[in-house]
Amino acid sequence: MKKNYSIFSIARNALSGHKNWPKMWRSPEPREFYDAIIIGGGGHGLGTAYYLAKEHGLKNIALIEKGWLGGGNTGRNTTIIRSNYLWDDSAHLYEHSLKLWENLSQELNYNVMFSQRGVMNLAHNEHDIKEIKRRVSANNLNGIDSEWLSKEEIQKMVPIMNTDNLRYPVLGASFQPRGGVARHDAIAWGFAMRADEMGVDIIQNCEAKQIRTKNGKIEGVETSKGFIRANKIGVVASGHTGVLAETAGIRLPLQSKPLQALVSEPIKPIINTVVMSSAVHAYVSQSDKGELVIGAGTDSYNSFTQRGGFNIIEETIRAMVELYPVFGKMKMLRQWGGIVDICPDASPIISKCDVEGLFFNCGWGTGGFKATPGSANVFAHTIAKNEPHQINAAFNLDRFASGKLVDEHGAAAVAH
């Protein structure tokens, strides 16, 4: 049954005290066999299931998730969306995603609250200026909106910013007007609801324990709800992707680390864009509820504890208070960590592998949220056709043998 939201459905359900809203998706028990199983119920995984059903006509699909939908990094990031990456390959991938974001609320009939309030990347020294101006020019050559802002223009847009009286003064910035933020849960729920409508079995509280292979072909996956056979398996498990790959005998170039974020108490509107600074490591936007959403860094060591070290928070807050002295007296409400899988070149892997029928979408590191619909879209293509879409062809596993890396350390917000 197609569930559509409109002003009439809200009015109708208001009359019955909002007690009769239909469930957004079923909770079926797993069947014995599926054409394709997606492991990981975050935005990338749910989107993959959605596009597999919608664009490639696959009927018999399951998605299994260890916890609840969107409870991993989809629910733990700072929701920043932009496509101002340096290299052509990355620019095409992230721009593909940004274009999908722009129409996603309409396509899913579910409000993902995509707010194109612009994203600013600050320059704090001569090298930053050269690097960021180069990136602005590269973006423009790829048809991506990106411009250089002078210090005065920044001051006009973000008057609370301290640009001069600090150790690393603000000298300028790049600005992508089409960038912005979106609602993290909504992208997971929207994809889940529409995938479910097309017959995808979404199975929560079902942990993948072992990926079984036979003679170099995929057999299925051992789960906490029993063994499920499959022709194809797509692993989209962020921090745990490497662990699952290992059960199939595949070693991936990934390291898992906690990445932290925190939010402040809610305040009146004070900052109307997204401001990021890689040099001093602070980035901030304001949520619709009024909380400042602040991104911190990764720990230096591998870990699967969804927590992170306090020294990382201290460093970020130090930079925040220096850049925005007005935030000095604010209280922080919550802090959390998510386990990100980091690739040596700070670019993702969307690829098939040596095992026939096994596919990986991983290595998004500290910046996967922005790519959610684009990543899901090209990963679904890769799974359905057994070969990459031209957009993700460069993001294969072979690049770690050929050396043809996509080095995006400069454009990644969090230093890897």
Added chain:
Amino acid sequence: MLVIDCPYCGPRDQSEFSNGGEAHVKRPDGSQDISDREWGEYVFIRSNPKGLFYERWVHSHGCRKWFNCVRDTSTDEILEIYKLDDPQPPLKKFENKIKTPSGEPDVGSGNFTVKK
């Protein structure tokens, strides 16, 4: 933040140390003869287990000496610290607190999205 027991200086805050990634990684012999893929694996691929992990640390803001340790990446508990020329302790010496490869330990994971 971890407290790390430097084998030369004693327990200090983690902020004095730098992490050196996986320990006991061996550079392949005859690097001119091996395939690009084998070389790529040596350059780019490191173990990334959930649970028991051999890793290196250096006391950057202290004695500046390197040492190894065994840490549980599912809880961050440091189980053993040993010097570079000490023998590698076997993993079976330690209890693995997770029952499945990507499972959660009963305490210390910080992950509340999974029902125990």
